[in-house]
Amino acid sequence: MRFGFLFNEVLTGLRRNVTMTVAMIITTAIAIGLFGGGLLVISLAKNSKAIYLDRVETQIFLTEDLSAGDTSCSSDICKGLRDEIEKRSDVKSVRFVNRDDAYADAEKRLPQFKDLMKDVSKDAFPASFIVKLKEPEKHADFDEAFVGTPGVKSVLNQKDLIDRLFAVLNSLRDAAFMIALIQAVGAVLLIANMVQVAAYTRRTEVGIMRLVGATRWYTQLPFLLEAVIAALTGVALAVIGLIVARVTILNGALQQFIQANLIAPITYGDVFLAAIQMAALGILLAGVTAYATLRLYVRR
Template sequence: MRFQFVLSEIGIGLRRNLAMTISVVLVTFVSLTFVGAGALLQQQVATMKGPLYDSVRISIFLCTQDSLSPSCSGAATEANKEAIQAALTSPPLSEYVAEVRFESQDEAYAQFQEDFSDDELSASVTPDQLPESFRVGLVDPERFQVIRESFSGSPGVEQVVDQGEVLEPFFSVLNTLTVASLVLAAVMLVAAVLLIGTTIRLAAFNRRRETGIMRLVGASSLVLQLPFLLEGVIAVCLGAALASAALLVAVRYGVSDWLAVQVPSFDYVGTADVWVVVPFLFVGGVLLAALASVVSLSRYLKV
């Protein structure tokens, strides 16, 4: 009997407040979509950052005879090279350095020809025009600035180039997008909570006579409040389902089928990552709906 009463009250509430319920579904859909997108963006940053930073190398280019750098007074001497090698392999820098490889002018020339074989200017470049260098791999690729600061301006060093500087702006943009998505999601979630509370209050007001009669015949507070609470939960679950579907479609067709084909250099999040996020969308949405409903009912369902 109580179960039938709860179901009938839910049906009555949804029919009476159809427009408000649809509004809750849509606001929840938009807000949870941004929450999921923010989580997936953060996962994408982590997925891309690992392999990219693992490949980061610092190049310490040595002076040549024609170098114009203030730290250069001609080509780097053997003493300069030995000093750089010793600094890289001795404390305190050794704890940051995973490997060191010296690249001669002939090796630099061979690599240049391989990289720019289609460029007509490559034929006019000679080995003595290219600098020798130390190629440094790092234990922690995000600590590239330590090596750069240690050797910039050192005797025999023309310049220190680190690939990390190229990656930092890229990841900064991704992190900014993640933060923006989560901030917008937070604003929309607040709007959803307020809208759920308003819907519950309106439903409680419209059915105040029925709930008064039920209270007089001995209905418990749980029986009276449960239909209103479940109305909000159902609306939020519909919004979460729409958000999950939108994320699955976006990742399946926008990322896996299009972006991964256009830019195949990276690993991307997939539908499996979306399925990991989906339960959190439902749980988070239901908790917010329950909280908004309980607060509203405690104040407005007094008969």
């Protein structure tokens, strides 16, 4: 196979059909870019969730009589609860927080509301056990074991709050994938149309090549390469867009949250892994569509 001839045929085809090629590149860039954005959101959610899971605690709030009358967890009910918690195999650590400590902790966590805290009675803060589990994801059994136990007012697990927070990120991911799917359909139609137009404009050349013994694969390969090259150009634009988004948005506007260890940073490694998957999807999308179009169209 003469690669010089093949290369010339691909360039000629792209130049002849430049408007369709540009439209396909832009559509592919948008579709693949949204797909890559969804991958980065998945990475962000996964890494950020790991940060929060390491901090997740289950809080067992005690009843009013224990909160008011037992500041050191010395009563039989309180000590019994603590012993029951500590002997569980799924518990990593446990500490008792009395009413005064709970109030002081609230003041420390919310310094911006320090003036308002003066008007809040300490009686509003029940004593509690703060428990860290070895596997925070499996908190349901622990929670059920202590709900309704004598001396227990309620059980609060922070993982439920975290799940609600990350449900927002999951919604953003799903939206990105949905729009990417719609754009991918548009890209497929453009690829099919581009290949048909290219094959039609060069039908005479292809016919002559077939007459002199060229194989079907040899005559169709330039069209496949045109589609793949256009798709990879779109992928390159999409990757550049992700890098810009990482610098300006993910690690730019969100820098304060990253420094406060509230969310995980998006690294260039994450972008690189996403780029590999984006390139694979782009090649697959263009190659399969172009091949199927040629099989259906050129045969006629």
